[in-house]
Amino acid sequence: MPLTEDQITQLAPDAASVKAGQQLATNSKWVTKAIHEKAMWGDCQGSGKNPYRTVVDLQNMAFKCSCPSRKFPCKHGLGLLYLHARTPSVFEATQDVATDVQEWLTKRAGKAEAKEEKETMAAPKKLDTKAQERRSEEREKKVAAGLEELRMWLKDLVRNGIHQVPSVSQSFHRPITARMVDAQAPAIANSLNRLSQLPFHQEGWQKPFLRKLSSLYLLTEAFKNSENVSPLLQTEIRTLIGWNTGKEQVLQQEGLQDTWLVLSRELEEEDRLTTERIWLFGLKSQRFALLLNFYPLGQMPQFSIVVGSAISAEVVFYSAVFSLRALLKNQHGMGVSEVPIAEPNFKVVLQKVAEALSVQPFMEQIPFLVEQVRVVHQKGVWYLVDKENLSLRLLNPEVDGWRTLATTGSAPFTAFLVYEPQGVTLHAYWISQQFYALA
Amino acid sequence: MLGTNQYVPAALPPLAQEMAQAIAATAEDKEDAFLKLSFGYFLAEEAGKQLPELTLQHDAPPAETVEMLSPEANALLRQFILHKEELLLDYFLFRCQRAQRIVRPELLPEILSMAVEKKARREVLLQMSGNRGQWLAQMNPAWQILHTPEEENLWETGTWEQRKAFFRKLRADAPAEALALLQANLHEEGANARAELLALLLPNLSLADEPFLETQLSDKSQKVRQEVYKLLLQLPGSRVNQLVQAYLKEAVQLKEERVMLLAKKKVFAINADVTPPDELFAAGFEKTSSQKNVDDADYWVAQALEFVPPIFWQQTYGLTLPEVVQLWGNHAGKHLFLPALAQNALRFQNTELAHALLTGKEVRGIDLLTILSLPERFSYASKLAEGQSGFYLQTLLAEEYTIIPPEINQQLLRHFVKNPYTITQQVYHRWALQMNPDMLPVLQEYINQESEEYQMRFFRNVCTEMTRMLHTKEQINALL
Structure with a gap:
């Protein structure tokens, strides 16, 4: 699938690689360049005597280069893609894949199969069951004690009043956050950290603040009473507190094979950790999937899915009442995106939000596809309005509103949005069959 | 107030009553009841959310009469903006204007913001933003400065820059009308504005302007009188x-x-x-x-x-x-x-x-x-390319990006390889945009020179970047 310049830019590990890649997007730099439906390859003349051999797997986006760069993809991989995007005519379209390229592709396919087999057939590790049980019990105790302290802290906070919070917004939560880390409840610690990021300078901060406080309180209550709820909800409550489910464990379950639209990708940096969120939508299953990846400081996101494309893949969901988080089990190919079936209006969206909250009241982000919406700018605020003129506030940065208005020309479009209690974030949209991502 | 004994809602709806009763049954204390009730309230509010109606609909933008850039050209332009490639951006704008193309809408926010920030590029950027750009500019207060009123109202309602641009154009197209406009309105302007507008009479200055200029010699502002004398002194x-x-x-x-x-x-x-x-x-x-x-x-x-x-x-x-x-x-x-x-x-x-x-x-x-003219300037190469190479090259770098003959390029390169710091890197890069691809092998020869002398290292890097500029220029040419 030919990639656009914007899509290639998304693959780059950093801005310097984009610039360097573009500098290599000139015919004269490449001694050879060829393309086949499976791969693209070329020899780039660098500063050394021998040119660097660069190969790009076009079916399951991957790169190989003989250069010593530790970046992935390197500037040569990007340069080859940019060159093809700008001047495809200089590539030799070949029916046969070069031997070394074919070897690499075969090796990759073999590795992927072996990995899949390993993941599905993985025998449970031999563990010291007793020790594990002991550790599990200890953690239960630690979490229970920690959550008890959190309840006290929350009660103290509301008893004393929340009016003083904005003046100490950067520090008021620190001791209890540290306590939650000690109590092995990292997800709660993250929620407390996010409390300090609320826009305290804006009018009306009290409502989202109180919502988060009360939500945390109810989560402690849910933990206390977890034996009275279904095992699925128990798992969800434990996940919200910070218990992790191992990737291997998830991958052993059966996945959902579908053509998945890659709707958006966001990177968020917080406390020396980069979180990558990729939203997918299954065309047959009509389900959303959220791929979550975490990269510690210094590690670059290794991204092989292109926003705006459609991938044929098997996706495995984490166990949850309203499951969204998923893992990509295997990917078979990449194609062009198409406009999916979407909800007709915001009434249906809100109905589904209510249904979702009735089974999982702690949900803060729910994805939707809605048709026939338009953007409206009124008194400095952006809204998304459906065909029945019902409006939801847009939470995107201002420039996204202008960009959407510029491209849609105030005409209705199909939108991919993420609902939050305060409004919606528009991630991508289709107008005249053309896909646009806001990133 | 919620969570205290001071306020108890008089009549709760049935759902809230049920919720309040359930919470009261398990309440540990007032704070516990308050926090549970709050979350219940937020959930109930969200589950029964009534969305406000918004009937406002922005008018559709006027149709475009000019062809848009291809997606590839648009993507290239986006990269230039993103990576602040000012020289390539200027060249792109020049080619785009000449090819009479407008940008694709997704790039309009960047184009309009740049037009606000960079006055020198404003006119061409506005031209490139098309009718949709004008339509968008009038809606965003940050871009409203770019929204051009109708031509006939421009002199009365335009910004100072728009009025000057209008007057400059009028003077170029119809000098007598421009003079008449000034005769009728100059007295309404402030002293600085009077001086600036009078200075705009210089293009197409003729003896027909003299009687009016003579009357302005009695202006109370010294600045205005000086401006008038400047014009009269150079009016044969x-x-x-x-x-x-x-x-x-x-x-x-x-x-x-x-x-x-x-x-x-x-x-x-x-x-x-x-x-x-x-x-x-x-x-x-x-x-x-x-x-x-x-x-x-x-x-x-x-x-x-x-x-x-x-x-x-x-x-x-x-x-x-x-x-x-x-x-x-x-x-x-x-x-x-x-x-x-x-x-x-x-x-x-x-x-x-x-x-x-x-x-x-x-x-x-x-x-x-x-x-x-540029060909006339080229004829002085043998005399000036050695002694005053830096300044001579500057005079060849014209806005029209006319190709400099290869022999002059080579003569200048031979001089600059010995004196590489005579001109800045920026000038070297700009120079590449006036070379034709025949110069690529020549530049490559300099790149291949193996001397590790520090001036040569600098010159090699400069030539490498010039090569990239030249390649990118060719890409732009192929797209526009």
Whole structure:
């Protein structure tokens, strides 16, 4: 699938690689360049005597280069893609894949199969069951004690009043956050950290603040009473507190094979950790999937899915009442995106939000596809309005509103949005069959 | 208040009642009840959310009459903006304007923001933003400065920059109408605005403007009067310009001197007793020279030399312009008079005088090249590319991106490889945009040179970047 310049830019590990890649997007730099439906390859003349051999797997986006760069993809991989995007005519379209390229592709396919087999057939590790049980019990105790302290802290906070919070917004939560880390409840610690990021300078901060406080309180209550709820909800409550489910464990379950639209990708940096969120939508299953990846400081996101494309893949969901988080089990190919079936209006969206909250009241982000919406700018605020003129506030940065208005020309479009209690974030949209991502 | 005993809602809806009862049954304390009730309230609110109606609908943008850039060209432009490739961006804008294309809508926010920030590019960016750009600009307060009112209202309702642009265009297209507009409205403007608008009369300045300009000499603002005198001084045939010509005619005499008792030669002699009329001093002539060893009379003549129309020499002394240059070049005060003649050539855009000065033994005022056409500038390569290479190259870098002949490029490269710091990297990169692809192998030769001498390393890097610029330029050309 030919990639656009914007899509290639998304693959780059950093801005310097984009610039360097573009500098290599000139015919004269490449001694050879060829393309086949499976791969693209070329020899780039660098500063050394021998040119660097660069190969790009076009079916399951991957790169190989003989250069010593530790970046992935390197500037040569990007340069080859940019060159093809700008001047495809200089590539030799070949029916046969070069031997070394074919070897690499075969090796990759073999590795992927072996990995899949390993993941599905993985025998449970031999563990010291007793020790594990002991550790599990200890953690239960630690979490229970920690959550008890959190309840006290929350009660103290509301008893004393929340009016003083904005003046100490950067520090008021620190001791209890540290306590939650000690109590092995990292997800709660993250929620407390996010409390300090609320826009305290804006009018009306009290409502989202109180919502988060009360939500945390109810989560402690849910933990206390977890034996009275279904095992699925128990798992969800434990996940919200910070218990992790191992990737291997998830991958052993059966996945959902579908053509998945890659709707958006966001990177968020917080406390020396980069979180990558990729939203997918299954065309047959009509389900959303959220791929979550975490990269510690210094590690670059290794991204092989292109926003705006459609991938044929098997996706495995984490166990949850309203499951969204998923893992990509295997990917078979990449194609062009198409406009999916979407909800007709915001009434249906809100109905589904209510249904979702009735089974999982702690949900803060729910994805939707809605048709026939338009953007409206009124008194400095952006809204998304459906065909029945019902409006939801847009939470995107201002420039996204202008960009959407510029491209849609105030005409209705199909939108991919993420609902939050305060409004919606528009991630991508289709107008005249053309896909646009806001990133 | 919620969570205290001071307020209990009078009539709760059934759902809230049920919730309150359930919470009360398990409540540990007031804070516990408050937090549970709050979350219940938020969930209930969200589950039964009633969305506000918003009937406002933005008008559809007017249809475009101009073709849009291809997605590839748009993507390239986006990269230039993103990576602040100013030189390539300028070249792209130049090609885009020439090809009469507009940007695709997704890039409009960047284009309009850039138009607000960069005044020099504003006109071309607005042109490139098309009807949709105008439509969008009027909605965003940050871009409203770009929204151009209807042409007929521009003079009354436009911003100061828009009004000046309107007047500049009117002066170029219909000089008499521009004059009439100023005659009718100038008194309504502030002193600075009056001075700026009067200065805009310079293009197409003619004797038809003189009566109006003469009336402005009584303006109460000194700045305005100075601006008017500037115009009148350089308007051939005007009363003030005639004062200059009369003074020069009286002060400068063409004499014949005998050389070695055999031959005769003509010389200019200055009569120190003749002084310029007082009005010329009011018009900006300086009374005394600020330079050491420069006689006041010579200084007055030099100032007058800047303003007499070139035809004056033929009419008064029967001399051609090369003869005039030669005679002043032989004068003891040539360091004073030749620069004044260069100023005169620039002021009256007289290429004959410029050539006469440039072909002389001593090159006076290399900036004279700027009034010559590019092919004429190329003809001075052999004379200027060595000694004044940096400045010479600058004069070749024209906005039209005319290709510089390869032999001149090579001559300059040979000079710069020895003196690489004569010009900045920015100039090297800009230069590449006026090369044709034939220069790529030449640049490659410099890149391949293996010397590790620090100047050579710098020059190699410069050539590598020039190669990239040249390649990218070719890509732009292929897309536009």
